[in-house]
Amino acid sequence: MGIHERKEREKEQRREDILDAAQRVFFESGLATSTMDDIAESAELSKGTLYLYYKSKEDLYLTVMMRGMQLLYDAFSEVANSACAPAEMLSRLSGAYLHYFNLHRDYFRMMHYWQAPQFHKQVSEEVKLSCSVLNQRIWDLVNGMLQRCVDGEILRKDLKPAEVGLILWSSATALMMRIDSEEGIWREAFQLNLHDVLNLSNDLLFEAICTEKGRLELKALSNS
């Protein structure tokens, strides 16, 4: 009796269709100015139906955001699974995040909301938990890679992998946020190209956290 299974599939499909519609609307208008009626119209469903699949607008927003987190996970995963030396892996990891930012700016932007609970009003515990779990998986993946860099004597042994990851991630993300919302201002007021600043910031930090061996290998990679 495959009817039950077919129905499950259809339900899952509907969930995805709604998410597609929500994504279109949120990408277009942001959280504040998107309405559930807009999303319903875009999905060609009634508003009530949206609520059969998602508990609140904020849950829907964060569920779209999780697609973005999953893409980031996949990108990092590919780096982690590529059989390459630690130094190259570190370089690729950093490159993957930059690539993600340029390619998936909309998802990147949504992640701020997750980071700032003071703007949450109707986020369900389930969705909060799902986000946390996915977030944690990304960090575990990154920390694993960084641990391999420590073991391979690319990163200084006196630094914990999580510590290094957090430092690199923080400075890069904060600069990306600026690029996203204030790139023009910084170019005009201070003659600064924020993409260059981001590269510089990365270079400085790598310089500071790598072993001598790591510095040499990274330099060799960037010259090749």
Add this chain to the structure above:
Amino acid sequence: MGIHERKEREKEQRREDILDAAQRVFFESGLATSTMDDIAESAELSKGTLYLYYKSKEDLYLTVMMRGMQLLYDAFSEVANSACAPAEMLSRLSGAYLHYFNLHRDYFRMMHYWQAPQFHKQVSEEVKLSCSVLNQRIWDLVNGMLQRCVDGEILRKDLKPAEVGLILWSSATALMMRIDSEEGIWREAFQLNLHDVLNLSNDLLFEAICTEKGRLELKALSNS
């Protein structure tokens, strides 16, 4: 004819009273769950009156936030005006930001909203402009100090002051955001004290952006 002036003063006072009330409510509940009725009640005024002084809830929120920006400006200003050597000034500047974060966490938190326009819905152009101007003044102040560090051969000559400022600011702020909302998670999941990570991140960056002279003077300061 002092009546007109007295009225101006009273109006200004009322504006401040409303802002005090808004601050109490926003600090207590955040933007999303605070209501204009709450603020009106806290101010012992009718809701209509609030709108004689502020155009929208979001304007009110950002005006409270600007108090926080002004406090930061004042703190930085004090550092800039203290007659001390560039190295000590740099050290104090960094310390002032950390002190600000610990002392004025509520204001610090509000600043995320300003940084993320995708969550704006009713922010007026006037208030946006005021925020930008104040923001710019802070950056001018910081850049002036950093320029003095370059001139005093504390900071590397090949780095633009604005570049250095942005890099230091970005990494510190992103870590502070984590401390504010996820301190417990990082302590439990990764045995990381985020305050230590923040210090480490600062040390690494200072190491990378200072001249040899600067490194020595900063080390001397931290030992004294």
Add this chain to the structure above:
DNA sequence: TGAATTAAATGACTGATGGTCATTAATTAC
């Protein structure tokens, strides 16, 4: 096949809340 049952979808409705405006109250001017 068709009546009975279950499941899915609907959209009119409710409640909350940001924002408005005609009216009232208070102050000032003459």
Add this chain to the structure above:
DNA sequence: GTAATTAATGACCATCAGTCATTTAATTCA
């Protein structure tokens, strides 16, 4: 003391997230 001006009010409006009684469609089973 009265007219004119200014400030404050709160009932009201509009929007929109979220609900639920009803309808529609699909499935079961006699």
